Structure formats: C-alpha cells, structure tokens
Amino acid sequence: MSKLHVGDAVYVRSGKDRGKTGKITKIAPKTGQLWVEGVHLVKRHQKKSAAHPQGGIIEKHLPLPMSVVALSNTEKKESTK
Numbered sequence: 001m002s003k004l005h006v007g008d009a010v011y012v013r014s015g016k017d018r019g020k021t022g023k024i025t026k027i028a029p030k031t032g033q034l035w036v037e038g039v040h041l042v043k044r045h046q047k048k049s050a051a052h053p054q055g056g057i058i059e060k061h062l063p064l065p066m067s068v069v070a071l072s073n074t075e076k077k078e079s080t081k
Contacts, residue, residue, distance in 0.1 A: 002027070002066060008071060009072040010036060011072040014068050015040075015068055017039045022036040023037055028063065032067075033066065035062075039061075040063070043057050043060075044057070
C-alpha cells in the first residue's frame, strides 16, 4: 500500500526531471509506477489513423517509478518523507 494518491503534489528526486513538481494523474499500483503532469514528457512520431487523422509528432507522458518521487508540501515548498 502506498501513501501516494491521485491529485497529490509530488517532487521528483532523481532523473532528468529532478527538482520538478507536479500532481499525480494516474497510478499503477501493481507495477509501482505513476504519471505526473508536466514531468517525463517525450516526443513520439504518430502515424495517421482514425484516432489521429493529422499524425505527426505528439508529446506523451511516460510513467515514473514511485521510488523517484516524494510527497511535496506546497505551503512550505519542501518535500517530506
């Protein structure tokens, strides 16, 4: 069981997005991964399809491991254990 829930503000402790903060949008408890808005964005080439008639290059959120983030206190601007 994790202390993290959808909507919590978190601070990224390591990786290429170290120091960024954002809110959790989705959690996969079985894999121990979560998605944070504005963090771990990548660009992917999208082929034309019915869902994406334009095609082209799209930005996509990738999951982060739970061990990389820490709960963030937005009032004091610090992270907690």
